[in-house]
Structure formats: structure tokens, C-alpha cells
Amino acid sequence: MNLLYSMFTDYTLRNVAFGTLLLGLGSGAIGSFMTLRRQSLIGDAIAHATLPGVAIAYLLTGSKEPTLLLLGAAIAGVLGIGAITVIIRTTKIDSDGANGIILSIFFGFGLLLLTYIQKLPKSSQAGLDRFIFGQAATIIAKDVWIIAIVQAIVLLALILFFKELKSSTFDPNCMTVMGFNQKTIDAIFAVLLVATIVVGLQTVGVILISALLVAPAAASRQWTNSLKVMVALSSLFSGVSGMIGSLISASTINLPTGPMIVLVLTIFIIISFLFGAKRGLVIRKFEQIKRHKIFDENRILLALSNLEEGHEHSDMYHSVKTISLMVQQQHGIKRLLKQLTQRGLLLDDHRGSYALSEIGSEKVNSLVKEGGYYAN
């Protein structure tokens, strides 16, 4: 509680918390599209590719003004994404390979420049290497404003181009037929992606920023099949994780912000994977058990009906042993028979034998019509 209170009073904490919240809102939204376009790993590549931009911006201007450095990072990021596209399109190297090559070449070159700057007389790279790991504590109000403005533009662009992005994500051919230019949409998307990544570098760092894009999208996907809901949810997850993560890291000395945000996001992922309303593993298991039960019940009913047909004049009651032989299953069969009797589908002669009731026969007839074991 104290922490929440100081979030509004403490200058640094307020900046960090709001900065990460805003960052999360934008990154979660654009990350959904990225993940659905099967480009999850491109975020990582772009993030790493921004490093030489930061270094060159510093070398050229000699200033550590964040806006300038971020601009350099953005240019490098756009170059990186362009290079990846060109490599995929013109060589036999696949997208994974292209991402890896651009990531490592750019990052390696950036590292060369950083270590070079470090040893230049009268300058230190302190302040530059925070882009690698991110240092949320160094965020000032101005940085929060930069994040806010950029993320507002990104969100606005996403809303404006929602239809185009949606169709280019799910059905590029349809979009081309409808007269939109795929390349233009891809370019707009790339610029938005680079912008989101670049403003996150200071807080979360090169290595972990991609998690802020992919993780909330992976979590929100488990709750819905609607793109709109997914984007909104993803944005929410990412924003909330950003804030919680940065608050936890602020509460303990030496806890880095970026990794804490990622760990909080991972909790969201685990919960979503297990309990996601649409696809979660627990729900899936429940449905599987339910389906198994229906399947077993139907088999018993059909078996009894078969037995009746085969022995027209004899007793219509059949022992548990016969039934379990027919359905080739022993485990839990008595329980199933009792349940079916309770629902009025079977008749029990209280001597361990069962027969189809009127309702049971009707059920069998409709089952046969609908196609057998799996019908509900």
C-alpha cells in the first residue's frame, strides 16, 4: 500500500511506473499483430539491431540527449528490418537465419563501437550501455513524455489501420485483391514496431524488450478468438505487468526492472496457458474428460441396443459382465451404469443387470441417426 502511495508521490517511482505502464500498453497491442504474423522473433532482431544506431548517433553528435540517441536507434532499427526483408526475399536463407544474421551483425558492430567509444579520451560510454540492459531508474519525466507520445501515435495508427492490418495478417491475398498495397502496410507496421521497440530500450533494454511484445500476446491469445479483444487484452496484460514489475523492482534494492517485468509477464502466460477460457490446458482437459464420458455412455447404450436386437425373445436385461464384455471396458462401468439409470436411460433390475428404458431406446435411435459414439 505504501508502495502504491509513493507511486504518486515519489518522483522516480512515478516516472518508472507510468513509463512502463504506457510502454506496455503500446507494445502489447502491436505485439499481438507481430505474433499473429508469425514474426515473433523479429522483435528481438530489431531490438538488437538498434545498438549501432545509438553508438553512431553519439559519435556523430557527441551528446547523450536521449531523443537523439533514440532517433539513431530508430534509423538502425528500420535499416535492420529492411535488411531482414531483403535477405529473405533475395537469398535461400530463411527468416530465422535472416533474423539471426542481422541481429548478430548489427549488435556485434554496435558493441565494437561502444567499446571503441569507451576508450576514447574524454568520453565515457556510461549512459550508452544502459541501452543493452535497460535502467528504468534513470527515467526522467521527459522520457515518460516521449514514451507517452510515441505510444499514443502507435495506438492511434493501429486503430486507424486496424482493418488493413487485420486482413494483411490473416489473408494477404484478399487484401491485395481489395486494392491495398501489402508492401505499404508492411512498411507502416515495421515503422510502428521499430518506434515501440526504440522507446522501450531505455527502460527494459535490448535483450528483453521483445518479451514485452510477444509474451502478452501469447497470453491474451488463450482467452479469445477475436482480434480486437486479443489486442486490448494483450495491451492490458503488458501495461499491468510493466507497472507491477517496476514497482516490485523499486521495492527491493538491486532488483533490475526489465527482468522483473518479464517475470511478471511470465506469470500471466502460465495462468493463461493453464486457465485460458478458450484454449487453456485445464479447460481442455475438462472437456476431454467430458467427451470421454459421453463416448463411454453412448457405447453402453449402443451395446445394450445391439444385445436386444440379437436376443429378441429373451430377457432384455443383461448383466454388468456382459455389458463390459460388449464395450470392452471394465473400469468405472458400474458407476456409469448407475448414472445412466438415474437419468432414466436404463432400467435396473437390482440383481446386477440393466436394460434400455423407453427414453434410452429413443436416445439410441437419435444417436444412430446423428452418427454414433461421439454425438452429444
Place this chain on the structure above:
Amino acid sequence: MQTEIIIIAILSSIACVIPGIFLLLKRMALISDAISHSILPGIVIGFFIKESLNSPYPIIGAIIFAMIMVVTTEAITRTNLVKEDTAIAIIFPPLFSLGVVLISLFAHNVHLDTDAVLLGELAFAPFDRMAIFGTTLPTSMIKMAIILILNLVVMLLLFKELKVSTFDPTLSNSLGFSPSVLHYLLMFMTSITAVGAFDSVGAILVLAFMITPTASALLLTNSLLMMVLISFGLATASSVGGVLLAMRIDAGISGSITTVMGSIFILAYLFSPSNGIVTKIKKQQEIKEDYALSILLYHLLNHCEDDDMETECSYDHLEEQFSYSKNFLKKIVHTAQKEKYVEGQNGIFHITEKGIKKTKKLFNLY
């Protein structure tokens, strides 16, 4: 000392290239990046056991976490909740974060900081030595030599198997060697190499060492064996060049080696004799010119006995007819005249005997 650094760089880069080749060809290059990030908590926990990076515990811890990463990724992919690339992208950040958190919580006073682990520093490698064969050698040199030999042995023994399972998993399965066993072997090889290389090369640049020389080689050849040899060559050249460059401008060695590797890749991309962009553009231009020449000859042959031959075969008419740019037409006509297919007088062209023969051959007119 410089020699020692160069030797360590060469050993590391060749050791990295071996799994890199198969990862790149199997279209899973980025899994090496994910592995090299995921091993961090293993290294940190292993470090705490003996408070030293030189005990075997960090390596064991790293291998365990690499395997956790590989197995979890596959388990998640199998649930179909997310696609494989997303699965990779959500597994390694939390593992990496765990490592960073462990370091910052418990190890900020000891010799183990994130910079050193992630970015590596080859320049310090020669200071950490151990006695062997009556002399002392840098520990990382011995470590990388062992890993290189292991990788080489595995590759030489299983070259056929790796080749088949990389290019045709179904065939490999029907021939009796399971692609999934080979897959895990490759993952294991990648992990050990990443662990061995991380303190000299740095976790992030392990990826560069694995992929970049390999991708350059892929652009230069279509044969797997040649690819292996070329990537070894490129890795060696980049290591030597990179260390020398770093010494020259006084910068970090691993970044410098990666930059050299990157430059080689750009060169291969542009000038590869078989796949290079410049080569491709040149070839396209040649085809275009050949085509234009044959069309010109056909036109001239077609009209050489017509009544309006003088107008049809005039330069102005050709310009109008073909709608080529002026320079291009000039070039084509020049080639035709040089080859003596065409004779020109007062801006009117006649096709020669040689030209007729050539045209008939080109268009199968006999």
C-alpha cells in the same frame, strides 16, 4: 599473448560453426540465441555452489537449463497454444531474467557481472591459465579445444546421418536413424558449445559465431561438404582479422570479430559467383541484351526483302518499334555491328550473311 587470443578465437569460432551449419539448414538458427540466453541461471547457480566459474558446476547448470529450454519449447509447441517461434520467444526471456535477478540479488559483490557473462571479453582469456603438458595454457583455450574436438568427432562420425536428417527427416526416419534423436544431439552440441564459448565470446555473440560464417558459406556453395569447409575458412579468417582489428582500434574483440564476419557476409551477399546480387543483376542484364539482340536480328531478317525495307530498317524506326531507351538501343546496335551481324549505312541497317545464319540458328528457322 596476441597469438593466444587469436588461437582461442579460431577455436571458438570453428567450434560454433559446426552446430551452426545444421541449425541454419534446419531453419532454426535462432534457437542457438535462445539457448545462449537461457543458460544464464544455470551458470549463476553453478557459480554459487563453488563461488567460482572454473568449477564444472556452471557448465553442468548451463547444460541443464539449455535442456530445460529445448524441452519446454517443444512441449509448448506440442500443445498448439502458440506457434513455435512464439514458444521460443516466450521461454528464453524469463530464464534469462531469472539469471539477471539472481546475479543482482546475490552476486553484486563477487566477480560475476552481467556485462562479462553476456558480452564476454576475449582479451582477459589469457590471464586465466592452467598447467598442462609441463607448460601453462589459457583455460578457455583448453576448454574450446576439447569442445571443438567433440564437435568435430560427432560431425565426422554422423555426417551422413546429420545430412539426411537435416534435408529429409522422413527419409532419415525410414532409413532407421531417428530425426528426433539427432535433433536432441544437435541441441546438446549447441548447448555445450554455447556454454564453452560464453565467457570468452559472450552469450549474445555466440549466435553471430554460429550463424554468420555459415550463412556466408551457404551463399557461396550448394554442397554441404563445401559449406563446412568454407565456413571453417571464413571463421578462421574472421577471427584473425577481428582480433587484429580490435588491437588496432583498441575495441572489444568479440564485437570486432562479429563485424568482420558481417562484412564477409555482405561481400558474399553481393559478389557470390553463384548467388550474389551483383552476379544476378549482371546475368539479368546479359539475358536482356541477348534477347534484344535476337529480336533486332529477327526484325531485320524479316524486313530485309520488303519494299519498305528502307523505312522498316532505319534507326529511327527501330527506336520507335522497340521502345528501348536510346542508350540501350545504341548498345545493342553497337554489339550487332561489332559481331558483324549487321551493316549500317546512312542510318539504314542490312543484315549480313553471318547475321542471317545466327538468326536462323537462334529461332530454329531452317
